[in-house]
Amino acid sequence: MTSAATAALQRSRQLHPLHVRRAAVSHVEQLGGRMRRITLGLEAGTPPIPWVRLAVGDHVKVAFPHPTTGELTLPTVVDDRPSLPEGAQRPVTRDYTVRGVHDADQTQQVTIDFVVHGTGPASTWASGARKGDVVGLLGPRGSMTEPADARRYVCLADETALPAVGRWLEEAPAGIPLEVVVQVPDATCLVPLPQRADARVTWLMDEEEGTLAESLRSLPPEPGDYVWAAGEAGTMVQVRRAAAELGVGGEALKPSALQVDGYWRRGVPGRDHHEPLES
Template sequence: MEIHRAVVARVRPLSATMIRVTLHGGDLAAFTSTGVGDEYVRVFFPHGPDRGDLCLPTPTENGWQTPQGRPAAPMRTYTVRAVRPEPGEIDIDFVLHAHGVAAGWAASARPGDVIGLNAPTGLYRPPADLRRQVLVADLTGLPAIARLLEDTPDHITTRAIIEVPDRSSVQPLPDRPNTTVTWAFGGNGHGPSRLADLVGAAIPPGTEMSGGYVWVAGQTTALRSVRRYLRKDLGLATERFKVVGYWVPDSGAWTERYDALPSAMRSELEALWANTADEPEDLTIAYEERLSGLGL
C-alpha cells in the first residue's frame, strides 16, 4: 500500500454544506486511480495547529504504522471526486459540519496545506448485463453519485436519489441521457434518515431486477434495513447491489459503547465472520442484526 503526500492547490465552495479541495504536487505523480466511480481513499491530516506538520504513517504488509516517537495522523475516509492525470490533480469534496477533524480542516483549507492519502479502492461493480441502475445516497455519497453519473454509458437508464439537509445543499449534477435525479430533504444528522424509505419507494416489492443494479451509500446504521430489504425481502443476488456505510452518528460514543462490551460478547461478534461458506452480505446482515440487538 502506498501513502502519498499531497498539497492543496485550490479550494472552492460547492454549496452551503460542501467544499471542494483540489490537491496536486507532493507524491501524487505516483497516484493511480482504479477508474471506479465510487473509489475512496484514507485521508491523513495534520495532528495539530501547524497545517504543514504532517506525520504520514509507514505502509506495512497489513496496513500502516506511525513512525516511532511521532503522533498519529488523524485519518478519515473520503470519495475521490475526480482524478486528472494531466496536470496531476485530485478533487475531494468535503461535507461541512460543526464538528470533526476533516470538516474543520476543510473549512479552513488554503493553498499550500498538506495532507496524505493512500491508494484508492472502488466498490461499484455492476453486473455485465447492466441496463438500469438505482443510485441512492445522503449528502456524503453525493460526490460518488456525481462521478458515477459522469462515467455511466449513455444507454444505461439511471435513477439517482439524493437526500440532503435542505435546498441549500443541492448541487448541479452531470446532465446525462436516460437519467432522472430526485432530491429529498432531511436526514444527514439533522433528523431521521429516510434512506430506507427512499430505496423502498424506488424499488418496491415485486420489482423485476433483470439487468438491474442498486448502489446505496450514507449513514451506516440507517443502511442496515436497506441491506436486509434488498437481500432478504427482494431476494437480490449479491452482484445486483452494493450498500456502503459512510458514517455513524456520534461515532466516538458508538466506539466507546462497543469497546465497553464484555470481551466474550465482542468475541461472539467477531466469530460471526468465521462462516466463510456464507455470502459476505449475509454475514454482514447477521452481524448488523446482532449489533442492533445490543443497542449499537
C-alpha cells in the same frame, strides 16, 4: 440496454500497492451550503492515484496535520503496510471518495468533495483549507468495479455519498438508465450534479432514517436492476431491510443485485465504513 435475462450483476476487485503521498491544496470551490470541493496536487515524483472506471466507491485515507502544531507526520510503507517511526503520533485520518483525477503542471491533481459540518478534524481542516495547505493521501488499496450490465441502476444516497453519485452519472454505460434519489437535510445542501439524458435525479429534504428505504419501496426494483446505496449506517440498515422485502439482496462482495455501504454513523466519530452496518 442489457436484458434482465443476461445481466450477471457481478462486481470485480482490483488490488493496488500501498502508497503514501503528500499533496498540497491547489484549488477550493464551494459547491453548496455544506460541501467544499478541494483539489490536491500530488508532490512531484509521487505515484499517481489509480483511476478505474465504474469503481465509484474508490477512496483514500486523508491524513490531516496536527490541529495545534500544524505538523503532518506520515508513515512510510514497509512490506506493503504503513509504518510510523517509534514514538511518532499517528495522524488523524478519514476516508474520502476520489471524485476525480487529472494531470496539470506535470503532476496529478486529485479532487475530493468534503461535507463540512461540526467541529471534527476533517470538517475543521476542510472549512479552512487554503492553497498550499498539505495533507497526506494513503491508498486506495483496491478498486471495486460496479457491474456494467444492469437493466437499470437505482442509486440511493445521502450528501456524504454525493461524490460517488457524481461518478455514477458520469461513468455508467450509455443506454442504461439511472434512477437516483438523494436525501439531504435541507435546500442549502443541494449541489450541482452531472447531467445525462437517461438519468432521473430526485432530491428529498429531511433527516428521517427511513426516507431512502421508503423511496426504494416506491420505485420498486425490477429483475435486472442493480441497487446501490450509501450513506449513514442506520439509514442503510433500513434500505437493506426494504431491499430484502422486495426480494433484492445478497452479500456485498458476491454477485448480487444489491450493494449497501454505511459511510458513517450518527454519534460515532471516525467510524470505519468497512465495519458491518449494525456496528
